[in-house]
Amino acid sequence: MSNNGKRYDKEFKADIVRLVREEKRSVGSIVTDFGISQQTVRKWTGESKIRENPDKVIIAELQAEIKAKDKKLADHELTIDILKKATAIFAKDNRK
Structure with a gap:
């Protein structure tokens, strides 16, 4: 079942x-x-x-907040990497 x-x-x-x-x-x-x-x-x-346990509740909330911020940071880092690659491609095309 x-x-x-x-x-x-x-x-x-x-x-x-x-x-x-x-x-x-x-x-x-x-x-x-x-x-x-x-x-x-x-x-x-x-x-x-x-x-x-109130202390555990606070810890769990903080852990969730850290996890969300880590995810956001990873997303930003990925965006930066993509932009760097795009900039390199456009810079290379402009040289020709």
Whole structure:
């Protein structure tokens, strides 16, 4: 039973996390009972732990910001490389 692409509401996710953390249900039993992948259950429990610790929330936000800035920087560097190559081509054509 695969639920690929299925969206779950916040209440359902919270219930699954509660089963794992408070009732000490195994991830395997939840996978069997609810038809959710192990990866999904582990992701939800990990996200829950992060939200409970304010320091981790700040760190996660900063990491996301750094990742976005790194991507933007890489895009800018690629643009600069392309412009340098284009300039070289046009300079070469103008010499003839």
